[in-house]
Every structure is written in C-alpha cells, then in structure tokens.
Amino acid sequence: MTAYHAAWAWLGGDDLVAHVTIVEEGGAIIEVTTEGPTPHDAVRLEGVVLPGLVNAHSHAFHRALRHRTHGDGGDFWRWRETMLRVAGRLDPDNLAELATAVFAGMALTGITTVAEFHYVHHDVDGDLYRDPNAMGHALVDAAHQAGIRIVLVDTCYLRGGFDAPLEGVPRRFGDGDAERWAERVDLLRRFYREDPMVRIGTAAHSVRTVPPEALQTVVGYAASNGMPFHIHLSEQTAENEAALAATGRSPTQLLHEAGGLGPGTAVVHATHLEPADVARLGHAGVNVVACPTTEADLGDGLGPFIELATAGATLAVGTDQQVSMDLFAEARGIEHHDRLRLRRRGVHSPAALAAAATVGGARAVGTMQRGIAVGAPCDLAVVDPGAPTLAGWSPSDGIAGIVFGGSAYAVTDVVVAGRRIVEAGAHHRFDDVVARIDRAVRAVLA
Ligand SMILES: [Zn+2]
Known part of the structure; x- marks a missing residue:
C-alpha cells in the first residue's frame, strides 16, 4: 500500500x-x-x-520517419510510400529496440497507456514468423520494459485497396482472411490473459483494406470477446471517393452496415465526414481518436470534432505517427483545429480537452482507467x-x-x-x- x-x-x-x-x-x-x-x-x-495520459493511437515505428518526410512534398499518399519503405525494414529485434525506446519516451511525457495500432505482422515476404505473433510480442515486451500499459490493437489488413490485392511491403500486413487473423489474435489473447498490464484489442485497418464480410467478422469477434475495436476512418477524401465509387457508400455507412458502430468502437481521425456520418457516429456513442499534430503534418484536413462530441461521441487523442510526442499538444490541437475550421474560439471546455487525453482515451482503448477515483x-x-x-x-x-x-x-x-x-x-x-x-x-x- x-x-x-x-x-x-x-x-x-x-x-x-x-x-x-x-x-x-x-x-x-x-x-x-x-x-x-x-x-x-x-x-x-x-x-x-x-x-495517467492515454495515448489512444500510436504506430511506434513511425518515430523513424520524423524529420525525414518534409522535403519530398506531395500529399498523404507520397508520405505513405516513405512509411512503407521503413515498414519494410522492420524485424522483431529492431522493432523491439525502437518500440522500447519510443515507449520509454512516452513514459517520460506522462503517458501511462499506449494503444499500439499494430499491422506489421509477418516477414518481408508475407510469410509467418516461427511465432506468428513475434512482432506483437516485441511490442508488448517493449511496453513492459518501458513500464507502461499497452493495448495491442491487432489489426486486420487484407487488401491493397477496394479492387487491389496486397503487393510489395503490405504483404507483411495480411493474414489472408479474417478467420486466420482471428486465430492469430486468439493466441495473443490466451498468452496475455493473466497480464494486468496488457490488453489485446482489435482493428480493421480501414474500409479500404478490409472487405465488408471480413469487416463483419472482425467486428463480431471483438464484440463476442468484449474487446475494443479500432479503425482508421475517412482520414483522406480519396478513401471516401474510392468507397463511394466501389460500393456507393461512405466509409461510415460501410462500418455501420458491418455492425461496427457502438461504444466499444474507436474511429481514428474521422476527418472527412458528411453530416449524416457525424449523426450516425454520435448516435452510436463511438469514440473518436483525434491525432491533430499528425493530421496537420500529413495535410489530412480538419475534422468536425465539436460536431462529433455534440452528437454524442467521446473524444480521445493519439500521437499516431509520432510527429510530436506530446498529448498536451494533441488535446489543445482538438480545440485549435476546430478554431481554424470554424473561425471562433472557446469551442471545447478545458475540462473536455483534458478528458480527451485521459478518461476519454481510456474509454476508447477499453481500460478501467477513469480518472483519479476509487x-x-x-x-x-x-x-x-x-x-x-x-x-x-x-x-x-x-x-x-x-x-x-x-x-x-x-x-x-x-x-x-x-x-x-x-x-x-x-x-x-x-x-x-x-x-x-x-x-x-x-x-x-x-
Ligand atoms: Zn494510424
């Protein structure tokens, strides 16, 4: 005591x-x-x-990209090429080293829980490591070393786009189908069942990379096992356009039809939404993980955060690509993005912004943290x-x-x-x- x-x-x-x-x-x-x-x-x-601050969306390895993507110009998709080159260099050993250092760095900034959105599962040819969760274990070990809690958000990633197979580096991300993804996640759940510092979560990378039936499988798996479910949602207008062209639906509609909207869901970014999407997400009581410094760095755009909160969503924040590792900056970034977009001030209360970095994040990642309370x-x-x-x-x-x-x-x-x-x-x-x-x-x- x-x-x-x-x-x-x-x-x-x-x-x-x-x-x-x-x-x-x-x-x-x-x-x-x-x-x-x-x-x-x-x-x-x-x-x-x-x-303790809750980092509700992180890709630890993106820390290796900081300082290295600004001279090339372009947009998100150009940045993604550089990101994929780095993803192609990872192995369980260098990932463990990098993630340990990054998570220890997060600890110094007040972060006590990280939700690591993890999709680099397999070797460079897309083959399973001898332990199919070697990369996931590397991330959990890193969090243990750093002394912080981890929610390993194990991510299903099955195709390159609405009509594109996985090619090149992204072959590392794919399990073939959602059933094999679930079998691998089962192993993780069993392995860490008794570890109070570890929670296994689920994700679909995006509606772009996970087809509707597989999305339904992931969502169902999360629900039946009481696990949080995360997804990148409408970060780019190109994703919306591709979804509309391929299915006649917005990403939010696709997620809704797969049964993926509810209080156990966290949508990351939620930048380019139609009013109907905002209403649907709010009504379902989802969590919205804003990553304002990443969204600014990548030129994503400004998300409708106050509209989402007013409609009923809970706001959280994440360091995402580690362009900054400062949840204070992310929390006020919610307010700053809304000020830039709406051209008025005082949009969110200071308490609401502090909550996004703490209890809101905890809700988004499904931990018990709910502030300084018995x-x-x-x-x-x-x-x-x-x-x-x-x-x-x-x-x-x-x-x-x-x-x-x-x-x-x-x-x-x-x-x-x-x-x-x-x-x-x-x-x-x-x-x-x-x-x-x-x-x-x-x-x-x-
Ligand atoms: Zn992300």
Whole structure:
C-alpha cells in the first residue's frame, strides 16, 4: 500500500484541488481524500497530479520517419510510400529496440497507456514468423520494459485497396482472411490473459483494406470477446471517393452496415465526414481518436470534432505517427483545429480537452482507467507548475493553464499501477532514453 500526497490534483471539471491524498493498494486506488491530515509516510508529488495520459493511437515505428518526410512534398499518399519503405525494414529485434525506446519516451511525457495500432505482422515476404505473433510480442515486451500499459490493437489488413490485392511491403500486413487473423489474435489473447498490464484489442485497418464480410467478422469477434475495436476512418477524401465509387457508400455507412458502430468502437481521425456520418457516429456513442499534430503534418484536413462530441461521441487523442510526442499538444490541437475550421474560439471546455487525453482515451482503448477515483488503476502523471511554459500561471487558476500551456516536458513524475516509473524527470529503468531513440531509429534506417 502506498499513499501519495498531491499538492494539486485534477479530479474532473475546470478547477484543480489542493492537498489530495491518493491511497493505492495492489495497483488500484482505494481512497481519495481532500481533507484531513496527510499520512506521515505519504510520497509527496509536488505538482499538479493528473490521471495517467492515454495515448489512444500510436504506430511506434513511425518515430523513424520524423524529420525525414518534409522535403519530398506531395500529399498523404507520397508520405505513405516513405512509411512503407521503413515498414519494410522492420524485424522483431529492431522493432523491439525502437518500440522500447519510443515507449520509454512516452513514459517520460506522462503517458501511462499506449494503444499500439499494430499491422506489421509477418516477414518481408508475407510469410509467418516461427511465432506468428513475434512482432506483437516485441511490442508488448517493449511496453513492459518501458513500464507502461499497452493495448495491442491487432489489426486486420487484407487488401491493397477496394479492387487491389496486397503487393510489395503490405504483404507483411495480411493474414489472408479474417478467420486466420482471428486465430492469430486468439493466441495473443490466451498468452496475455493473466497480464494486468496488457490488453489485446482489435482493428480493421480501414474500409479500404478490409472487405465488408471480413469487416463483419472482425467486428463480431471483438464484440463476442468484449474487446475494443479500432479503425482508421475517412482520414483522406480519396478513401471516401474510392468507397463511394466501389460500393456507393461512405466509409461510415460501410462500418455501420458491418455492425461496427457502438461504444466499444474507436474511429481514428474521422476527418472527412458528411453530416449524416457525424449523426450516425454520435448516435452510436463511438469514440473518436483525434491525432491533430499528425493530421496537420500529413495535410489530412480538419475534422468536425465539436460536431462529433455534440452528437454524442467521446473524444480521445493519439500521437499516431509520432510527429510530436506530446498529448498536451494533441488535446489543445482538438480545440485549435476546430478554431481554424470554424473561425471562433472557446469551442471545447478545458475540462473536455483534458478528458480527451485521459478518461476519454481510456474509454476508447477499453481500460478501467477513469480518472483519479476509487477503484481506478493508480496511474498518475505529475506536471511541474514551475515549467517554463507555465510561468505566470498557478494551479489555483484551473486546468485551462495545463491544457493550453502544458507540455510533455513539464512532466516530472509518472506512476503506473501504483509504482513510480518516472521520478524527477528520470525513467526508473533507462537513464538514456533519448540516446536509445536515436540509436534505434538509426538501426532501422541503416
Ligand atoms: Zn494510424
């Protein structure tokens, strides 16, 4: 049992609360008090304590692309060619090195759970590794090393496009059909059944790459096993146009017809939607994972986030292609995208944006985290109010300062399952996270 004393904590709403004692036992919060004496042996967290940040959409290996795609111009599809070249260089060993470094880097930024959207399953010829989940295990091991929770979102990816087979590097992504995908995922579920730090999730890469019958199989598999289901949705207008040309339907309609809309579903990006799509997604209570720095970097466009939230969707955020590894930037990016699109300010409340990076993300990835509350996992991130970007603000001013002035670099301490994995800005296991990322990126690109 450990008691933590937070100088300030965010317990929901727009205000921060002073002097909060959080007691954990066995990795879960068993008591939260805001009055009375602090236990004499409490561990003092001298900052603003937030629920651990949840990164609801990540491709760890995309970190190797940062700094390397800007001079080539073009659009998303041009970027994708470079991404596929990097995907073609991965193996279980270099992926483990890279993901360990990247996840340790995420831990330093306050991320306590990562949903890794994983589709590079097989070897460069598309053949199974001796262990068909060798790449998935590499990612889980990386999260273990880094000390954070992982939701391994195992992704079904079956074709190159509406009328195109898998060719070249994407052959690595394919299991042949949805039944074989499910058999492989069964092995993962059994393997990690007893591991409280691991959850196996499901995904279809997109309606472009998974045909309707297979989409139905994936959705059904997720539902019957109580697993989260994720999908990239309408990130590009070209996807909408191709869906319309091939099927006469929007991607959202296709997902709806496959039975894929519900509170256990997370749609990633949801950028180019018709009003009918927005209504349908909201009515179903889906989760929407916004990745604003990636969407800006790739020139995707501006998604209708406030419309989705108003219609009933829950917002979450992800670092996606790791162009930035800062969920504070992603959370305010939701607001900034809507401001740019609607040309007005104050679209979302600061509390709603903070929720997107914490409890909203937890809902999207299907974990039990629901803030600093009794019964929730004891996952915490501590922000230093003395950080340079917060100068002039004090915690009594409320959560808005953290949302609009906070930064990954302001995080000092991180607790996962009751254990401190980052203390005073240092990772408990690795003292060389930056050098590790550097080495691992170079190893993949060599
Ligand atoms: Zn993605």
